Amino acid sequence: MSFTISAPVMQAPAADRLEIRDRAVIEVDDRGVITAMEDAASGQGRSLAAASRDHHEVPAGHVLIPGLVDTHCHAPQWPQLGTRLDVPLEDWLFRYTFPLEARYADLDFARPVWADLVAGLLAHGTTTAVFYASQDRAATTALAEAVASGGQRAWVGRVAMDHPEGTPPYYRDASAEDGIQQSARSISEIRAVDAGRGRVAPIVTPRFTPACTDELLRGLGALAAAEDVLVQTHCSESNWAHQYNLDRYGMTDATALDGFGLLRPGTVLAHANHVTDADADLLVQRGSGIAHCPLSNAYFSNAVLPVRRLVGKGVRMGLGTDVSGGASPSLLHNAHDAVTVSRMLEDGVDPTRTAGPDRGVPGTRIDTTFAFWLATKGGADLLGAPIGLLEPGRRFDAVLVDTASRRGSLRTWPGIDTPERVFEKVVRLAAPADITDVWVDGRRVAGSGAGEGAGEGAGEGAGPA
Amino acid sequence: MSFTISAPVMQAPAADRLEIRDRAVIEVDDRGVITAMEDAASGQGRSLAAASRDHHEVPAGHVLIPGLVDTHCHAPQWPQLGTRLDVPLEDWLFRYTFPLEARYADLDFARPVWADLVAGLLAHGTTTAVFYASQDRAATTALAEAVASGGQRAWVGRVAMDHPEGTPPYYRDASAEDGIQQSARSISEIRAVDAGRGRVAPIVTPRFTPACTDELLRGLGALAAAEDVLVQTHCSESNWAHQYNLDRYGMTDATALDGFGLLRPGTVLAHANHVTDADADLLVQRGSGIAHCPLSNAYFSNAVLPVRRLVGKGVRMGLGTDVSGGASPSLLHNAHDAVTVSRMLEDGVDPTRTAGPDRGVPGTRIDTTFAFWLATKGGADLLGAPIGLLEPGRRFDAVLVDTASRRGSLRTWPGIDTPERVFEKVVRLAAPADITDVWVDGRRVAGSGAGEGAGEGAGEGAGPA
Numbered sequence: 018m019s020f021t022i023s024a025p026v027m028q029a030p031a032a033d034r035l036e037i038r039d040r041a042v043i044e045v046d047d048r049g050v051i052t053a054m055e056d057a058a059s060g061q062g063r064s065l066a067a068a069s070r071d072h073h074e075v076p077a078g079h080v081l082i083p084g085l086v087d088t089h090c091h092a093p094q095w096p097q098l099g100t101r102l103d104v105p106l107e108d109w110l111f112r113y114t115f116p117l118e119a120r121y122a123d124l125d126f127a128r129p130v131w132a133d134l135v136a137g138l139l140a141h142g143t144t145t146a147v148f149y150a151s152q153d154r155a156a157t158t159a160l161a162e163a164v165a166s167g168g169q170r171a172w173v174g175r176v177a178m179d180h181p182e183g184t185p186p187y188y189r190d191a192s193a194e195d196g197i198q199q200s201a202r203s204i205s206e207i208r209a210v211d212a213g214r215g216r217v218a219p220i221v222t223p224r225f226t227p228a229c230t231d232e233l234l235r236g237l238g239a240l241a242a243a244e245d246v247l248v249q250t251h252c253s254e255s256n257w258a259h260q261y262n263l264d265r266y267g268m269t270d271a272t273a274l275d276g277f278g279l280l281r282p283g284t285v286l287a288h289a290n291h292v293t294d295a296d297a298d299l300l301v302q303r304g305s306g307i308a309h310c311p312l313s314n315a316y317f318s319n320a321v322l323p324v325r326r327l328v329g330k331g332v333r334m335g336l337g338t339d340v341s342g343g344a345s346p347s348l349l350h351n352a353h354d355a356v357t358v359s360r361m362l363e364d365g366v367d368p369t370r371t372a373g374p375d376r377g378v379p380g381t382r383i384d385t386t387f388a389f390w391l392a393t394k395g396g397a398d399l400l401g402a403p404i405g406l407l408e409p410g411r412r413f414d415a416v417l418v419d420t421a422s423r424r425g426s427l428r429t430w431p432g433i434d435t436p437e438r439v440f441e442k443v444v445r446l447a448a449p450a451d452i453t454d455v456w457v458d459g460r461r462v463a464g465s466g467a468g469e470g471a472g473e474g475a476g477e478g479a480g481p482a
Numbered sequence: 483m484s485f486t487i488s489a490p491v492m493q494a495p496a497a498d499r500l501e502i503r504d505r506a507v508i509e510v511d512d513r514g515v516i517t518a519m520e521d522a523a524s525g526q527g528r529s530l531a532a533a534s535r536d537h538h539e540v541p542a543g544h545v546l547i548p549g550l551v552d553t554h555c556h557a558p559q560w561p562q563l564g565t566r567l568d569v570p571l572e573d574w575l576f577r578y579t580f581p582l583e584a585r586y587a588d589l590d591f592a593r594p595v596w597a598d599l600v601a602g603l604l605a606h607g608t609t610t611a612v613f614y615a616s617q618d619r620a621a622t623t624a625l626a627e628a629v630a631s632g633g634q635r636a637w638v639g640r641v642a643m644d645h646p647e648g649t650p651p652y653y654r655d656a657s658a659e660d661g662i663q664q665s666a667r668s669i670s671e672i673r674a675v676d677a678g679r680g681r682v683a684p685i686v687t688p689r690f691t692p693a694c695t696d697e698l699l700r701g702l703g704a705l706a707a708a709e710d711v712l713v714q715t716h717c718s719e720s721n722w723a724h725q726y727n728l729d730r731y732g733m734t735d736a737t738a739l740d741g742f743g744l745l746r747p748g749t750v751l752a753h754a755n756h757v758t759d760a761d762a763d764l765l766v767q768r769g770s771g772i773a774h775c776p777l778s779n780a781y782f783s784n785a786v787l788p789v790r791r792l793v794g795k796g797v798r799m800g801l802g803t804d805v806s807g808g809a810s811p812s813l814l815h816n817a818h819d820a821v822t823v824s825r826m827l828e829d830g831v832d833p834t835r836t837a838g839p840d841r842g843v844p845g846t847r848i849d850t851t852f853a854f855w856l857a858t859k860g861g862a863d864l865l866g867a868p869i870g871l872l873e874p875g876r877r878f879d880a881v882l883v884d885t886a887s888r889r890g891s892l893r894t895w896p897g898i899d900t901p902e903r904v905f906e907k908v909v910r911l912a913a914p915a916d917i918t919d920v921w922v923d924g925r926r927v928a929g930s931g932a933g934e935g936a937g938e939g940a941g942e943g944a945g946p947a
Contacts, residue, residue, distance in 0.1 A: 095893070096898050097903070098891070098893065099910035101903070137888070137891070315823075315826050319829045319837055320830065320833035344911070353809065356567075357781075358780075358826070358831075364784045364785065365784075365785065365831060366786040366823075366827045366830065367843050368786070376784075378834075425915065426810060426913075427564075428598065433582070434565075438566070441565040441566075442563070446563070449889070450913070450915050
């Protein structure tokens with residue numbers, strides 16, 4: 018069922034451009050596609066609203082933003098969110114993370130976590146997630162089912178990992194061949210779950226080179242090409258991971274991954290803090306990109322991703338929470354953190370050094386508009402999906418924020434806040450308590466309802482995104 | 483009215499010690515002082531509960547922590563929280579902050595902001611705040627009234643600032659003499675508001691040396707000594723502020739402040755990122771300390787405070803939000819940020835540098851226990867107040883967190899989370915939605931009520947803290 022909604026809109030069509038519309042009327046068709054968008058005060062806007070058989074006006078103080086796109090989220094690490102950040106990456110995996118992830122072979126353990134994860138992310142306004150699921154295929158399919166059931170948009174990847182040194186015996190593919198076969202079957206199973214709705218898609222997911230043999234990596238590259246699906250993996254996340262690849266391949270992992278056919282359009286490389294300039298050029302050539310995970314930068318990456326420089330070179334980039342390497346599931350909060358860590362990269366951290374290039378890296382800061390663009394259209398462009406911005410032709414994936422609720426930290430003050438300041442506050446301070454409605458493909462899938470029921474009656478019939 | 487409460491307790495008696503009690507019975511007298519605390523499973527604990535005429539058992543899944551102590555908060559900057567972090571400190575003051583602060587001379591503007599600020603901080607579990615109020619004396623007194631009315635504990639400081647170059651004409655004391663007199667009158671007025679309850683106290687507040695003449699600074703040092711009140715100011719916050727003092731005095735601001743009699747026991751120096759080793763030794767000698775404001779470090783300080791090294795030298799230290807130089811009013815979130823920025827100090831930020839001492843400052847990280855200690859007992863010790871820890875003899879300033887509400891980001895998983903992990907999650911993820919009860923001096927002053935009414939009937943009669 019189609020509807021129209023009238024609301025103030027704030028969004029970032031580009032990294033350096035904030036678009037604020039006092040109030041726009043948006044028309045959404047029964048597939049969840051935006052078919053028209055006009056200023057409410059204009060003749061066209063008034064006509065749109067007048068012609069609608071299901072029109073909704075959001076109350077004053079509410080702001081509509083595009084749905085948030087989490088380009089890197091480890092679904093099975095949800096129960097340890099906020100903890101266990103005390104050891105380096107390579108220890109963290111074996112001590113905490115692999116044992117937890119292995120538990121998902123028990124579907125009675127997996128299913129309630131998946132359901133809570135999807136509900137929790139939607140409550141934060143994450144309309145799209147790119148998930149690392151489990152090495153276990155059945156658990157991975159169950160995650161796809163939870164996503165479909167919750168109404169979220171997601172790419173779900175069975176985690177392939179077979180290297181006898183980089184994985185523990187209890188959480189490992191039996192062989193490279195087995196890893197490729199399981200990944201192929203997982204693609205079919207996830208497609209069956211989606212049933213043509215185009216909201217849940219498979220993604221080929223070699224964990225990272227230290228956990229994979231060359232045979233597995235080569236086979237997954239071929240699988241991605243044969244099935245024409247996206248690829249995600251980790252890249253140059255830490256000193257250790259970066260050096261590991263130089264030792265194993267005599268080249269960076271970005272270059273090695275390319276040799277295995279894994280750098281494809283839309284390939285999501287998580288972290289990538291230590292990529293070289295040559296790596297960056299290669300990513301641009303291939304149409305691959307980076308999931309920037311600002312908070313986990315502080316805990317596992319040993320450095321801050323030079324976001325502005327890489328985006329300036331043309332590298333595609335989205336934002337990721339890195340649940341649970343990052344401690345927050347909120348993409349808005351991660352956008353705030355992205356600004357913060359960019360400021361620390363610019364100024365440096367050690368007060369005993371001379372200010373300037375001896376302490377930091379001048380010219381590297383980003384602002385809240387840039388960070389919000391990463392969390393929305395940047396991620397959408399990386400994934401090649403028609404989301405991340407509210408405009409005709411794109412899906413109505415959207416989040417309504419009550420800036421006047423005062424239920425959390427967010428406050429606005431009439432007469433003091435310009436619309437630009439309200440936008441900054443939403444990025445830095447909005448929490449689930451302030452998010453009243455969340456839509457995916459025009460369907461209302463979370464929230465308490467200030468949207469007044471828009472999209473409540475929307476059907477299942479969206480075509481592939 | 484006295485009461486007993488039975489709850490799991492998590493707290494940090496020292497920077498390196500986390501104390502977790504499965505369930506303790508705490509007895510609180512009618513002045514709000516803890517008179518006994520015993521394990522609930524022990525004979526003494528059972529006796530305490532049995533003998534109580536007003537006993538409360540908090541439901542499963544709830545955790546009691548000491549009330550949080552914000553050692554640096556600019557009350558009039560509350561409306562710009564989360565915004566305007568785009569220019570250096572010296573520009574930020576003149577462009578955004580002084581114009582906003584000057585508006586509080588209008589009490590009709592000031593009073594609703596003060597009321598919302600106090601309610602907002604209490605909802606975050608901030609039972610004690612050290613406020614910079616306004617240069618305007620009446621507005622400062624109105625803040626003390628809002629604090630008293632809200633039931634918060636606070637030090638409230640009228641901001642003295644008279645320097646013709648470091649302040650704008652519209653927001654400046656008429657002269658040094660006027661600044662000293664206004665500050666003296668403000669002390670009397672705040673004491674009158676408190677009326678002997680011992681919850682709202684004055685604090686002498688020279689803004690920072692660039693905003694003050696030497697005559698004003700000297701007079702305020704004498705005033706603090708004469709009235710025996712605490713002092714707060716800013717110290718070596720940024721490259722610019724640090725260099726300013728070297729140029730003006732030929733010495734650091736810490737040393738200069740000492741010469742004016744302003745480094746006293748309990749003096750709170752905000753930020754202090756650029757203090758020297760000699761400055762640190764001086765602080766230890768004087769019993770003065772630092773309000774560490776981790777988030778504003780990234781925006782205004784141009785470096786990260788080396789917390790571990792300074793605390794190791796014996797410098798007193800608490801945590802501060804620096805509203806609005808920091809973008810979050812939550813001390814728990816600031817504790818999380820304190821861990822994060824310490825990790826960035828340790829590892830460094832620039833991936834093009836060689837890992838180790840060329841990139842970061844090895845050995846400087848802190849963990850969540852250390853950060854929580856800063857937010858509670860560290861701050862309490864800096865201020866010399868019997869709060870920050872739940873133990874007999876101290877005030878029952880406490881916060882009850884529902885770890886199972888799932889209203890925000892906080893999640894706990896029976897069978898996965900150890901109590902230590904629950905503690906980490908509370909620090910990193912708890913939000914107002916998860917905070918059900920807040921007590922100050924044994925009086926319940928905020929929250930939805932899982933504490934089942936403990937302290938509801940508590941009177942006004944606490945002696946001076």
